[in-house]
Amino acid sequence: MTVRERLRQNISAAFYRHGLLCASYPVPIILFTSVSILTCCYPLLKLPLPGTGPVEFTTGAKDYSVPSHEPQGDLGERPDWYQGPPVAYIQQVLVKAAVSPWDSSLVPVDVFRSPLGRVFSLLEEIRNHVYTDRSLETLCLQVTELLPGLRRMQSILPEHGCLLVSPGNYWQNRRDLFDSDPDILKTVHQHEPKGIHTSATLKDLLFGVPGKNTGVSLYSRKRVVTYTITIALSSYDARFVASLRARLKQLHPSVNCTLREDHMVHVHFKEEIGIAELIPLVTTYIILFAYIYFSTRKIDMVKSKWGLALAAVVTVLSSLLMSVGLCTLFGLTPTLNGGSIFPYLVVVIGLENVLVLTKSVVSTPVDLEVKLRIAQGLSSESWSIMKNMATELVIILIGYFTLVPAIQEFCLFAVVGLVSDFFLQMFFFTTVLSIDIRRMELADLNRRLPAEAGMPPPPKPGPLRPREAPPPPRPSPHTITLQAPAFRNLRLPKRLRVVYFLARTRLAQRIIMVGTVIWIGILVYTDPAGLRTYLAAQVSEQSPLGEAGLPPHLGVAPVFPGGDPTSTLSVLPAPEPTPLPENQSQGHGASRPGGAPLTSPQISWGSEDEEVWRRLSFRYWPSLFSYYNITLAKRYISILPVIPVTLHLNPQEAIEMRHPQDTQHAPRSSAKTTDLQTDLTLYKVAALGLFAGVVLVLLLFCLYRVLCPRNYGQNGVQHGRRRRGDLPCDEYGYSPPVSEISPLLLRGHSMDIECLASDGMLLASCCLAGQIRVWDAQTGDCLTVIPNNGLRRSSSSGCWEHRDGWDSLTPTCEPDYNEPPLRRRVTPSRPTLFGDQPDLTPLIDTNFGELPPSHTTVGFGFDFGGLVEKAYKEHEASPTMHFTAPTPPVTPAPPQRRRSLGDPPVAPPERINVSPGEWDSSVWSLELRGNLIAAGRSSGKLELWDAVEGTLRCCNEDGSSGITALAFLNNRIVAARLNGSLDFFTVDINKPLGLLQYRGPPGRASLPSSPCYSSEDVISCQLTRSVQCAHQKPITVLRAAAGRVVTGSQDHTVRVYRLEDSCCLFTLQGHSGGITAIYIDQTMVLASGGQDGAICLWDVLTGSRVSHVYGHRGDVTSLVCTNSCVISSGLDDLICIWDRSTGIKLYSIQQEVGCGSSLGVISDSLLVTGGHGCVSFWDLNYGDLLQTVYLGQNSEGQHVRQLLVLDNAAIVCDFGSELSLVYVPSVLEKLD
């Protein structure tokens, strides 16, 4: 044994044990992994939130020194970016200027022309300022030329010199150009880009304050012009700055200014993400999503596909988070842009292991225990998993030795990510998988079966299947099939396939949607270059208002005269601050010129002026510097305290400075409109945004509705009977689609079907008209029609005479599969039937009037006339119908039904003996066993019919009371009568057992020429024992199984008889109402339900009551037990599922009104219930609705009255006069 093999063995043994561990203790392991994930992610809380907004840090200006490059540990609050010198020190001079006092002779242009004109003298002052041989030239930030793309700004922004920005740049800092500029506003605005910009525009750059605060406008109310002169210094000389400050303050004192001057703000800028960078990033994310989508699509054959896919994604994501968290914990701060390397990390880590694991576990034998399956699956893939892991680690290790910092960091992350991913796969995903596998059950296993094993192809949902369709393989008694969702899609119409496809890919859509939303959120949060700008530009293009909103088109305002020649004051920079008198309380010239009757401009300094740059876009500084190809990303600038400058100009000065054309603009009247217009623009943008948002939401909603309709495959309103809210949905949030199982309609009965019996191969039904039809339960062909009226087939029935009142219908009933029709009539569907057929009641009365003769001849036992009348009205109604409509018995098979081989020979002889006036008793109970149909009649007569040939084989008239229930088991027929007596019959055949063992060879088509018994066989039916007083009241339920006969009666008791010797073993008392439902099966499980809504479980061997629960308001209408649970339905239309051993209600299913009683169990985990025009399949273990099968159009509105589960898993539903066969394709049941 080589080392490799030994290693391999060891690894696989370890994985096996690990799998066992995971599958055995799922909950603790999941808790453990969750805790460890959270622990590892905890350090992430310390990381700053992603974003590109600038970060600030404030220090004192007094004791400032350039921070060193080496990080110093002592300063805790110092951010880590605060190292080394800043890109620049920014010194701003904030100028507020106003013409004061305001004079009515001034034109609007005067508001800003002369204040702006003062900028040149200020600039002069600043440029020429010298402090101990240091001038601005030596300290300022020297910039070279602008970026090549900015030619048009060349004349405005400084080049090859100090970076000194002021409004004077518009005029190349030349006073003469300013003076000769006829239209200042136009000059200012000509460089503005069209549209609305939230980021820095040229005007913002030069003025240094937000555009609306500058006051450079014809319509300014405050008449105060504000602008800044921004100086970028490359090195900080505190004394120079202080002297400049002192000088400017001295020249232009600001009186009431209390701005703080001791704080320096350092602003750190992060790397910005532009749209150009976003596109590749988005592309990688799209590829990532595609990868995840295509990967998770491969997860198959599990209970919850999307659940597992989610678990896989969670595994990968949390391993990434863990790796980042761990790296942070150990001091490796990520310097890479997390967002951009993230997709690559996911791709490197991959989802492959997860998928391989799933596939391997799923492909283990299904009949194993879940633990073992997981362990086997794990161990079989252990070697490849370990190999892949090792390979990846080696590759990453190689990457680590490239010694490129970025790649090293990536590799480090990837290693930690890989290891944590492995950990999560082993603990988290395996456990989730084990839970899922445990949940999965036979219904979902089916999809691996080949197509041939599924149901026969239903090409069109026609009522009848083509005859040549091969009958489904006869499975063993406990095998059934339900089509799994994926399997169903194979044979769907294209439209449905598209819908299913969309439904299946919903996760992908959701992921994309969520991704988009997240991206939009990130975009909005960080406002990367130009998204808003772009949007705003779009908006403003649509709106007629833009920059063009300021057309100075109005003529001269008549109020104001032209240029005033009287202004004589010097415009040269005056050394004395302002011409204003020092009449202020504070002493220096301030702004309280009392004489101005109009609103006099008032210059005030507030705290908002302290850091005027805050009001600008945070992109102000980056964009200013980026013009000179200086990036601020990951660097910082230091902003020095602002120097306030207050300028007061007197009107003469202003008038003097006027340009001749200035008086042309006096659109005073339109003062308000511009405000209005700007406001309007804002409103429009807001409204448009709102509108866009609403449209987006609507669009998403529509998209969701279109792509993820909740009513899949429901074509039309008529199928809307399932109220989706009432239904349990599966974990994907939608109810399963309507199936494409096409039911087989069996038509032929002219009236409502009363009794149903089947032995799995044949199906016998009897309608109100008394006609019995025998169908092939697999093909749906009608084999035999036995009309109601007494026929005298003396050739076959031999020695028996037929009396008038005795009908010749002879169905057989089988207790195992039949739900006795009688009981059904007694309890659940009685009210609805009354409602449906009110016209029958009077006829019944007349009928009883004619009945006595036949009753008198049979003077027997108890008379329950009242009860008869009450309980079996519609049974009595059938003869009535014969009187009124004498033809039904002879009606041949309706034309729409395809004639089967058996029909023509059978039907003609039947009509021979029809005499319309003959009085018939109706069939109250029906049983079918082998080829024999046992029919119990209201007259107390028991008949045995040949199901294939339609001949009466035997008849027994020993009793006179109507047979309410029949059980046919092992040559014995047990008949329960209306008077409470119980009759045991023995069927003897002269060729013993030959007939009864006939179970129909595969070739059903050869049935008419049945090989194993001939018509010469004499069948006799003898009454062996009659228990006269079996019950005090009519027997309502009769069940036989496992050699026991169980009867339930209205006298609140259940009796158990032994079948062989008719001996009463127990009388079970415990109900406080009449017994309405009984269940007994081969394993001697006995359950009974009564009118009191109670359900009792009995031990048949000892006769003791095992458990007793009250489950329903009203009668219990049917009861079925499986190995693990008891299913009951009641008059309250509730189906309850109880745990059999503990008697605890697991859950309940609300049925529709009137449909509560029809239910059947196909296997231990599959429940069938009837509804209005449909049957539904439920997963018993979880209460999930698996499928709903609609039974044709015309059956809509009819509810399923009876539901019979055959052992070839077909379900027969009784829909009025129609039967419906629904094949549930066979599937291997998981045997455990």
Place this chain on the structure above:
Amino acid sequence: MAEATRLSSNGTAQRGPYISVITNRTTNLLIRGTMLFGVGVFLALVLNLLQVQRNVTLFPPDVISSIFSSAWWVPPCCGTASALIGLLYPCIDRRLGEPHKLKREWSSVMRCVAVFVGINHASAKVDFANNVQLSLTLAALSVGLWWTFDRSRSGFGLGVAIALLATLATQLLVYNGVFQYTSPDFLYIRSWLPCIFFAGVITMGNIGRQLALYECKVVQEKIHQD
């Protein structure tokens, strides 16, 4: 092959328009070519953006112009090349009679594309000490890409051949002054260019093979049905 063609012609008559379109060889070829062309153009645009970003710092990007910052003929060239490569790969596989067996799934193809974009990303974004290191790293990554997603000799040979050809073509273009690299270090071009070409060829071949798989599937199904 002939049989498949005959079957396709039969199938055209019997099946719906979609299937017949798929199974029609020329149409199928056309569809595949168009898809590959689209993918090529898209990748060229996006990757070009990555390269362009390297030189642009913080200047507010003019989105449209930076997408189309390269000459107009670059994306169509890339598209055509990728279409050719994508069609060539399955063809050669068929000729050599050794069909590509490794992981023929879309998820693997997506992974491959992601790694390819990652290689481009690394070449554009990561700061390497020198060009040799960069080129070596990219070469290793490209070979790793081949090993992970292809592993066929024909794929490797074709990849190397096409990468060399494309490098040569680029050299010629630059020599003739059609465009130029900012900092050429390998004659006139960047030394990592062949690696990128190689990775691109492998990626496009992967996509092409995956697309060709559909044709095979449909034909096979038809054979089954017939």
